[in-house]
Amino acid sequence: MFKFGFSGDKEDEEEDKDMKNSTINWISASKVEVLEMQIEKQYEPVDYAENLIFPGYKLKLIRSEKALHDLRMENCANIVEAESQHSDLIPAKYEGGLKIWECSYDLSQYLFENNVEFQGKFVLDLGCGTGVIGLVALLKNSIVHFQDYNVEVIKTVTIPNVLLNFDDRESVLKRCQFFCGDWGSFTKLRSSNGDKFVRYDLIFTSETIYNPDNHKKLYEVFKQRLKEDGIGLIAGKSYYFGVGGGIRQFQNLIEEDGIFDVETVWKNREGLQREILKITRKQQS
Ligand SMILES: C[S@@+](CC[C@H](N)C(=O)[O-])C[C@H]1O[C@@H](n2cnc3c(N)ncnc32)[C@H](O)[C@@H]1O
Numbered sequence: 001m002f003k004f005g006f007s008g009d010k011e012d013e014e015e016d017k018d019m020k021n022s023t024i025n026w027i028s029a030s031k032v033e034v035l036e037m038q039i040e041k042q043y044e045p046v047d048y049a050e051n052l053i054f055p056g057y058k059l060k061l062i063r064s065e066k067a068l069h070d071l072r073m074e075n076c077a078n079i080v081e082a083e084s085q086h087s088d089l090i091p092a093k094y095e096g097g098l099k100i101w102e103c104s105y106d107l108s109q110y111l112f113e114n115n116v117e118f119q120g121k122f123v124l125d126l127g128c129g130t131g132v133i134g135l136v137a138l139l140k141n142s143i144v145h146f147q148d149y150n151v152e153v154i155k156t157v158t159i160p161n162v163l164l165n166f167d168d169r170e171s172v173l174k175r176c177q178f179f180c181g182d183w184g185s186f187t188k189l190r191s192s193n194g195d196k197f198v199r200y201d202l203i204f205t206s207e208t209i210y211n212p213d214n215h216k217k218l219y220e221v222f223k224q225r226l227k228e229d230g231i232g233l234i235a236g237k238s239y240y241f242g243v244g245g246g247i248r249q250f251q252n253l254i255e256e257d258g259i260f261d262v263e264t265v266w267k268n269r270e271g272l273q274r275e276i277l278k279i280t281r282k283q284q285s
Contacts, residue, residue: 029181097129097153101207103235127208151180210240238273
C-alpha cells in the first residue's frame, strides 16, 4: 500500500536529503506502558488474520487495514500524512512499522532452522514493527523488549499482537516491555530502576538499514546494548532504491569500527538480494 519515496534526479535527491536532515527532529525514546483497557480488550476475528508463518506456529496478527482504520479514527497525523502520500516512510514521522516486511520472514525462518537458544534469553526486537520476530522469541520462552520508532505502531499493532497470541496476558506481559522513539536516545535509556543499562543476549533487527543517515545510531545500539557473548542478527536488502541504504554499507561501518566479527549467514538465491548478517564481539587476545 505504502511505497518508499522515489525521485528521478540524483542531485535533487542529495540536496533534498541535506535540507531534510538539517530540519529533522527525532522523537526521544521512552517506555510504553500497557494499559489495563488494552489487557482486557477482546478482539473480533475480523480484526486479525491467523497466519501459519512458520511450521508449527500459527500467529494471530492484527490486520494492517484495521490498524490504519483505528489510527485514522484517532486522527493520527503522521500515519494519515504517510497514507495520503502513499509512502512507507516519512523520515522521523512514520518509519514503516505497520506492515510485515519481507526480511522479517527470512530472519524468523533462520531462527527456526538454526535452533537458536531462546530459553530465558534477554532479547531485543529492534525496529520491531508488527513484532513478528519478538513474538517468535516470546513463544520460545525469552524475555523480550520490543522497540519501534512510532508509539502508534507499538500501541495499535505490536502490543495487540502480543496479547492476541497468549491466553495468559498478565503473565506474558511480565516477560516483555515496549519502547518507542529514536535509536539515538534508546541507547541511553536506563532500566526502570534507573541505575543501569539493560544489555541483551540477542538483538534482532529486520529492514532497518534503509536510511544511511541512521546507520551510526542503529550500530550504537548493538555496540552498547549487546552482552559480551551476545549475538546480533541483521536482516536487510542489499540496496534500498530511493532511500540509499543497504546491507554492505552497514557491514562496512561495523567492520571499520573493529569491535565485532561480521559474517553473512544467509542469502536469498533469486530476486532483489536479501541477507542476514551475524555479529559477535571479537575475543580479546
Ligand atoms: C521498514 S520497518 C521494518 C519493520 C519490521 N522490522 C519488519 O521487518 O517487518 C523499519 C522499522 O525501523 C524502525 N526505525 C527506523 N528508523 C528508526 C529510528 N531512527 N529510531 C528508531 N526506530 C527506527 C521503525 O520503527 C520501523 O518499524
